[in-house]
Amino acid sequence: MGIQERKEREKERRRQQIMVAAKRVFSEKGFNKATMEDIAQEAELSPGTLYLYFKNKEELYASLSLRILQYLLIRVEHVIDEKDAGPDQKLKSLMEAMYDVYEFDPLIIINMFHLQSSETLKNLSPELMDQIKDLSRKSLSLIATIFRDGVEQDLFIDRHAVALADTFWALFSGVVLWLTSKKIIDEQKDYLKQTLEIAFEIFGRGVKKS
Amino acid sequence: MGIQERKEREKERRRQQIMVAAKRVFSEKGFNKATMEDIAQEAELSPGTLYLYFKNKEELYASLSLRILQYLLIRVEHVIDEKDAGPDQKLKSLMEAMYDVYEFDPLIIINMFHLQSSETLKNLSPELMDQIKDLSRKSLSLIATIFRDGVEQDLFIDRHAVALADTFWALFSGVVLWLTSKKIIDEQKDYLKQTLEIAFEIFGRGVKKS
Amino acid sequence: MGIQERKEREKERRRQQIMVAAKRVFSEKGFNKATMEDIAQEAELSPGTLYLYFKNKEELYASLSLRILQYLLIRVEHVIDEKDAGPDQKLKSLMEAMYDVYEFDPLIIINMFHLQSSETLKNLSPELMDQIKDLSRKSLSLIATIFRDGVEQDLFIDRHAVALADTFWALFSGVVLWLTSKKIIDEQKDYLKQTLEIAFEIFGRGVKKS
Amino acid sequence: MGIQERKEREKERRRQQIMVAAKRVFSEKGFNKATMEDIAQEAELSPGTLYLYFKNKEELYASLSLRILQYLLIRVEHVIDEKDAGPDQKLKSLMEAMYDVYEFDPLIIINMFHLQSSETLKNLSPELMDQIKDLSRKSLSLIATIFRDGVEQDLFIDRHAVALADTFWALFSGVVLWLTSKKIIDEQKDYLKQTLEIAFEIFGRGVKKS
DNA sequence: GATGAATGAGTATTCATTCAT
DNA sequence: TATGAATGAATACTCATTCAT
Numbered sequence A, B, C, D: 001m002g003i004q005e006r007k008e009r010e011k012e013r014r015r016q017q018i019m020v021a022a023k024r025v026f027s028e029k030g031f032n033k034a035t036m037e038d039i040a041q042e043a044e045l046s047p048g049t050l051y052l053y054f055k056n057k058e059e060l061y062a063s064l065s066l067r068i069l070q071y072l073l074i075r076v077e078h079v080i081d082e083k084d085a086g087p088d089q090k091l092k093s094l095m096e097a098m099y100d101v102y103e104f105d106p107l108i109i110i111n112m113f114h115l116q117s118s119e120t121l122k123n124l125s126p127e128l129m130d131q132i133k134d135l136s137r138k139s140l141s142l143i144a145t146i147f148r149d150g151v152e153q154d155l156f157i158d159r160h161a162v163a164l165a166d167t168f169w170a171l172f173s174g175v176v177l178w179l180t181s182k183k184i185i186d187e188q189k190d191y192l193k194q195t196l197e198i199a200f201e202i203f204g205r206g207v208k209k210s
Numbered sequence E: 001g002a003t004g005a006a007t008g009a010g011t012a013t014t015c016a017t018t019c020a021t
Numbered sequence F: 001t002a003t004g005a006a007t008g009a010a011t012a013c014t015c016a017t018t019c020a021t
Helices: A002-033 A036-042 A047-053 A057-081 A087-104 A108-117 A126-152 A161-181 A189-207 B002-033 B036-042 B047-053 B057-080 B087-104 B108-117 B126-152 B161-181 B189-207 C002-033 C036-042 C047-053 C057-080 C087-104 C108-117 C126-152 C161-181 C189-207 D002-033 D036-042 D047-053 D057-080 D087-104 D108-117 D126-152 D161-181 D189-207
Strands: none
Touching (some): A057 A087, A057 A108, A057 A126, A126 A161, A161 A189, A161 B189, A189 B189, B002 B036, B002 B047, B057 B087, B057 B108, B057 B126, B087 B161, B126 B161, C002 C108, C036 C047, C057 C126, C161 C189, C161 D161, D002 D036, D002 D108, D057 D087, D057 D108, D057 D126, D087 D189
């Protein structure tokens, strides 16, 4: 078992090594312009090795999204677990969590959408696709519970909690997308943060009952 | 002149014919999987003909974005021209305009962002790129005037008008993106509309001073 | 007939107009990079019109060679007709004639070789091919008579006349080719002329008996 | 070292394998009609493999010229090194060397000119272009030294050595070109050899002082 | 496991040629 | 005749993926 386990650990380390390289390369060049060769070089491995750990290019790409979704879920779960906090406070915590998610990987986050919408990513293994969908759903429904509580306690405007959660998420991704499209990232990260703040502030206000 | 003009008209018709086909194919397959062959077939033309009207694949793609930006600008200008309306009313009109922009072309609108952010689209002729940037800037600065008026009249919260305009746009695009990524379009357009409504309602509330 | 003849004349004028344009374009870009569109524009005609006068691109190209061969033959015939001149004097005249042929069209002359050697020019109509071969042969055999006379009169070294004619031609074309490959043309035409002179001088010396 | 070296050797072997195939195909079809597919098939490799060893079609083509220039330089250097031989004898050796160069690759030798003169070959890597130019220059200047010595020793006619070297080279290439254009190669190699001999004999006579 | 050389399917683009007007 | 818009065959090159070592 010791040996078995060590191998497992070693294997996971390699996966991470590749994903780190892939993140860098995809971020810089985008999915299409990034070649497996590029990624292999960045990871200081041979192209063939990549295929020992990821079925294909798209699966490697998708795995990056998976990672961020995993991180997102952890953060959202923590927010939910703030036992003493009311919906109001949790909303605030949620916004902070989103900042951190953004910090975790500013560029991949928008690609994640692309991933899900794309007609092209039919090569994903069903398992991976399921994991991604599952994680998304879990996070989103947890977020929705915050809004459900708020609505039930008559603190938030009377909209379906899921719709509010969707809007919250859309707002976040929209800001990232929009500002990314203006290539603000890296150069003016502060501006991005500011705009995110405005967006969430507005969202917070708009959600709360007057 | 008659003959010259007719030719011009005919040429423009062809361009439109190609763009309609391109829109369909790009929407269905995305930029990379869509082949010029596909588009030619959809347009019932030969591949070579496409190149009589568009310099290359990317320019054809970008032209679609241009079209929607032109439509957006027209709509925004109309909103601005509502002389008797206050910032409040104009904000409402603006939201309606955005719905229509979305209806005009639900899928291309997100690709537009991709376009502007992409490192890959270096093949665009400078003129086209300039037109796109120019139209974007014009629309955004007009939208900003609405918020500036609102802030000056102390109706809206005191944020820099441009930041508010950015946030507005980000909100809109975020909703479209997020929901598109869930492939709701076509199947559940109503749901998308609902969510857009919630988003804008929240934005309206959040923007206004209490 | 008047009308018939005028039409014929008009047709010939058009052919010349096209050939002049083609010569310019082929000289500048070479056979492959030159497009029929280019030539049409240079001739201020439409691409379609070119095909009313020339079967295809290669035939148009070959026609330029034909023209120079026609000019060559005329010049060589004049040399032969110098009744009072001995082989010695005729050789000198011949060299002068070659200068003029070169002046007539410095670039096409080397392309002519390419033409004859190319495996690619199978599209030529047999008639045109025959004309080219016929003209080449005629010129060459006339040149050979000069050498035959020289050898017979024991003025030239005792080699087969045809071999001498071949060598003469090869020398000429070689100089043109070699110096063209150094891109001397246009910039240093004088140097080319000088080198041609040296070459012919050497040839003249070498051919004459001591 | 052993392993590194063997790989290097293997790589070089592949390059040669490809060049041999390319030479065959280019010789038969010419640059434009020869497809990379053709060459790959001839080399019993896949098209992609060609690009592992040569940047593009033009560079592959140019590499063939490089090879012959390398051979030429070696031969010329040997001629120069004939310590006891006078200019007269060296000229004779030089002519023999040119025969051998011609034997080495009868068809590519004329394409080499095309290469240097062509406006189209702008895709060559500067390094390769430099190598070609460097080799050409070296050979030519070595050849020129033979003529310089001849002129200085008052054995050759009083012409600038470089001009004589140019003429010598032009004579050689001209004969190859001219006779190639008559498609004599392969079918009547002997005739070509004869003509080269006559040409060189005439050149030799013409160069020497009487 | 790791390698990386080899593969070969896939595609944007060009341009000689045609033909309806 | 002349046009020039439309054609569509032809091809260099890329890169995800494989597999012998």
